[in-house]
Amino acid sequence: MKPIDQVRETAERISSMEIRGAGRIATAAAASLKEYALSVQAESLDDLNQKAAQAADLLLKTRPTAVSLSNAIRMVMKYEAEEIDDARQAIASNADRFIENSRRAVEKIGQIGSRRIRDGDTILTHCNSNAAISVISAAHRSGKKIQVIATESRPRFQGITTIGMLDQMGIETELIVDSAVRTVMNDVDLVVVGADVITANGTLVNKIGTAQIALCAREARTSFMVAAETYKFSPMTILGELVTIEERDATEVLADISRYRHVRVRNPAFDVTPHQYIDLICTEAGAIPPEMSYLIIRERLGWDMEEESI
Numbered sequence: 001m002k003p004i005d006q007v008r009e010t011a012e013r014i015s016s017m018e019i020r021g022a023g024r025i026a027t028a029a030a031a032s033l034k035e036y037a038l039s040v041q042a043e044s045l046d047d048l049n050q051k052a053a054q055a056a057d058l059l060l061k062t063r064p065t066a067v068s069l070s071n072a073i074r075m076v077m078k079y080e081a082e083e084i085d086d087a088r089q090a091i092a093s094n095a096d097r098f099i100e101n102s103r104r105a106v107e108k109i110g111q112i113g114s115r116r117i118r119d120g121d122t123i124l125t126h127c128n129s130n131a132a133i134s135v136i137s138a139a140h141r142s143g144k145k146i147q148v149i150a151t152e153s154r155p156r157f158q159g160i161t162t163i164g165m166l167d168q169m170g171i172e173t174e175l176i177v178d179s180a181v182r183t184v185m186n187d188v189d190l191v192v193v194g195a196d197v198i199t200a201n202g203t204l205v206n207k208i209g210t211a212q213i214a215l216c217a218r219e220a221r222t223s224f225m226v227a228a229e230t231y232k233f234s235p236m237t238i239l240g241e242l243v244t245i246e247e248r249d250a251t252e253v254l255a256d257i258s259r260y261r262h263v264r265v266r267n268p269a270f271d272v273t274p275h276q277y278i279d280l281i282c283t284e285a286g287a288i289p290p291e292m293s294y295l296i297i298r299e300r301l302g303w304d305m306e307e308e309s310i
């Protein structure tokens with residue numbers, strides 16, 4: 001396989017959602033760039049830089065919402081080198097560092113977030129988020145007796161992945177259809193979800209349905225926690241950029257749309273939860289109120305206002 005075909009294959013696996021979830025797509029992209037940088041033929045340093053930038057671009061275009069992808073690629077591609085081999089090594093070690101930091105961040109988020117869970121709590125989660133599951137599993141491992149309610153998360157049913165993971169850990173779980181959230185909310189002590197993007201003002205972009213859950217939680221006075229690595233925060237939103245919400249294929253919702261003459265299917269994959277509905281964002285840098293998101297972007301992502309491109 002040509003080195004670029006490996007990148008194309010990874011990009012295809014991300015687009016088709018074989019690899020999914022903001023953290024996983026970011027680490028898959030970093031690993032793919034590393035492999036590419038170490039194996040692609042290059043005639044000069046410029047040639048390598050250009051080829052690596054093209055490969056990064058292929059990966060970047062796969063899923064438009066997740067900022068984890070652009071943050072990962074920006075971190076991996078941040079290097080200065082005088083020789084081709086130095087550039088290859090710099091990309092490879094940046095990728096390794098990103099992947100290792102990402103793994104540690106999820107673990108740390110679990111430790112920090114689990115302190116907010118009390119013995120006997122019922123936790124509701126949506127979609128399938130590694131960071132959210134890390135919080136739940138850390139609480140379980142620390143000996144707290146907890147139950148989880150997991151939504152199906154139509155149309156791609158990531159909730160089935162979630163119940164599978166929780167089941168493996170021996171955690172008591174109930175599966176509900178997405179529209180049952182309000183019905184069960186009075187039994188819930190804490191909502192824990194992941195994040196695709198957190199903006200400079202603490203707004204959350206996550207799997208479609210998250211905003212409705214936050215609304216129900218607010219109505220029931222139930223705490224709503226977001227579990228997110230700091231690379232889920234979006235630097236570009238400081239510069240006023242809006243988050244693109246991915247619209248996926250109609251067939252994910254309705255297989256045979258051709259039977260209908262006047263029907264159109266809308267399939268937005270993510271929605272927007274205002275920061276007022278979020279009690280806490282649990283990151284590897286600590287549990288913060290959403291209003292502190294700007295500081296996370298400036299301090300943890302080292303974002304410089306001059307830096308307008310990824």
Ligand code: RUB
Binds near residue numbers: 127194195227
């Ligand atoms: C997944 C999703 C997850 C976040 C966070 O959407 O919305 O809640 O990506 O996940 P999709 P993680 O299935 O469309 O990729 O904490 O694992 O990064």
